[in-house]
């Protein structure tokens with residue numbers, strides 16, 4: 185438009201002159217407020233800046249051929265056509281022009297573990313992956329590795345525990361029960377422990393059902409009943425994830441103080457925790473074995489929970505590779521934790537007399553406590569003997 | 582018995598999305614679910630190729646192998662189907678599928694996965710053929726009517742071929758021979774462990 189302006193300005197000036205000559209009446213007839221530019225429509229609608237990936241849109245200026253002004257320029261010197269030194273080879277037929285060969289690309293992508301991805305017009309980023317060869321490894325993991333690791337870990341642990349029970353039997357306090365008790369876990373600690381434990385059991389069973397159910401349970405109860413069980417398991421697994429995670433956090437805050445590893449733990453480990461041979465290594469509130477269980481629960485459970493949330497909210501934080509990795513972490517750590525917790529359940533129940541009381545009534549027998557947590561008992565008794573701050577000593581005037 | 586397959590001739594596909602639209606319409610596929618899609622590789626660069634992709638109905642299907650409730654079955658025509666009444670929407674088939682074919686309505690816990698949905702090769706599901714119940718769950722059953730999948734039928738350039746593997750392979754080979762080039766059958770190595778001449 186800008187370039188068309190001079191022409192319009194000239195026209196306008198001519199019009200103005202004729203109007204001046206014609207007088208006021210003619211001015212009215214023209215129907216134009218004096219001084220205003222006549223409205224001119226652009227010959228081509230203007231194109232705004234493009235919204236796509238093309239960058240700023242083109243703004244066509246005019247359709248008219250551009251008339252050169254001034255002296256005609258001298259014709260450009262005609263360059264002499266280069267004499268070909270070598271004959272130009274004919275292009276290869278289309279088929280030989282390095283065509284992308286689907287089978288070859290798929291093979292390479294599979295070998296490199298890469299995805300073949302492109303552009304898609306639907307608002308679903310994961311759909312842009314044409315082929316993801318990693319699915320094959322994930323299948324291998326889920327169907328073979330996880331089944332084997334899980335099976336060996338869980339059955340192996342059960343076998344070890346059964347063997348230990350046969351050899352060692354139930355561990356009893358050497359001095360017998362004293363009948364006197366002291367408080368080991370308060371109500372909050374016990375309630376939180378059982379919240380985590382019950383969630384863990386349901387999470388573990390519903391998870392194991394996904395790994396082993398179709399081999400073990402499906403043939404027994406048939407597809408409809410198995411789906412009913414598994415669907416309920418999925419809902420339970422998804423919802424119990426939240427109290428489980430909350431419980432882990434509370435457990436961490438309650439017990440982390442007493443679970444920092446120290447030199448006593450080395451001693452405890454050297455003496456085999458009192459499981460092997462006689463004589464009890466000293467320990468404060470938690471011995472090295474219990475500290476290990478604490479950190480397995482906190483760190484393992486934390487990772488299982490984090491990877492689990494990735495699975496519950498698929499593709500919100502990661503892509504297909506991330507989902508597969510989250511599943512691998514979740515599945516492997518879960519079965520290993522289940523094995524570890526089996527040992528914990530054993531030693532807390534049939535494996536050791538007096539241990540379960542700590543988590544039921546919270547009161548443990550003094551002899552049990554002295555054998556397993558001698559230093560803790562001393563600390564507790566010292567605390568009990570210490571004068572209550574602010575209280576007057578007895579007999580003081 | 583036929584061994585049903587899909588073949589997308591990417592030298593013909595013009596990314597018009599007619600197959601996608603035909604599929605969505607034929608089966609009344611809900612919002613957010615695409616049983617078929619068109620992916621463009623090397624967009625805007627030399628060697629650009631568009632490929633229409635859906636479930637390939639794999640040989641030794643990975644989805645069926647990993648499903649924790651074993652809800653997949655294969656028809657006599659080697660079409661891979663699943664039973665939505667048994668599916669629990671765990672998402673495992675999507676992790677295993679090389680082509681991203683399984684789709685999930687966002688109706689599960691926390692807006693997560695509902696029961697899986699995928700291309701049925703226009704063969705419905707385990708319900709009575711062409712019953713309203715089958716249509717609601719799986720869409721139309723053209724195979725039961727003796728027809729092939731609608732996406733391939735609708736393809737404007739006949740890039741997408743559906744039918745017995747041997748027949749569509751021979752059509753493709755003939756094309757490649759005539760025009761002198763072809764980039765091969767996308768997904769065939771992965772899905773069927775076989776390759777066609779480039």
Ligand code: HEM
Nearest residue numbers: 387388391392394395418425489492493495496515518671
């Ligand atoms: C705390 C948060 C947790 C979350 C959010 C979570 C979430 C999930 C999800 C989403 C799946 C995929 C299957 C499905 O959708 O049901 C899964 C599978 C599984 N989970 Fe969890 N989970 C959690 C804790 C646990 C715990 C504590 C255990 C073990 C005791 C466990 C054991 C398993 C197992 C064994 C599987 C199946 C693996 C397989 O066979 O593929 N999960 N979990």
Ligand code: SF4
Nearest residue numbers: 636637638639644678
């Ligand atoms: S393409 Fe995916 S969903 Fe279809 S049969 Fe193969 S693995 Fe299963």
Ligand code: SF4
Nearest residue numbers: 648668669671672674
């Ligand atoms: S989402 Fe459904 S069909 Fe897919 S693996 Fe899970 S249960 Fe099987």
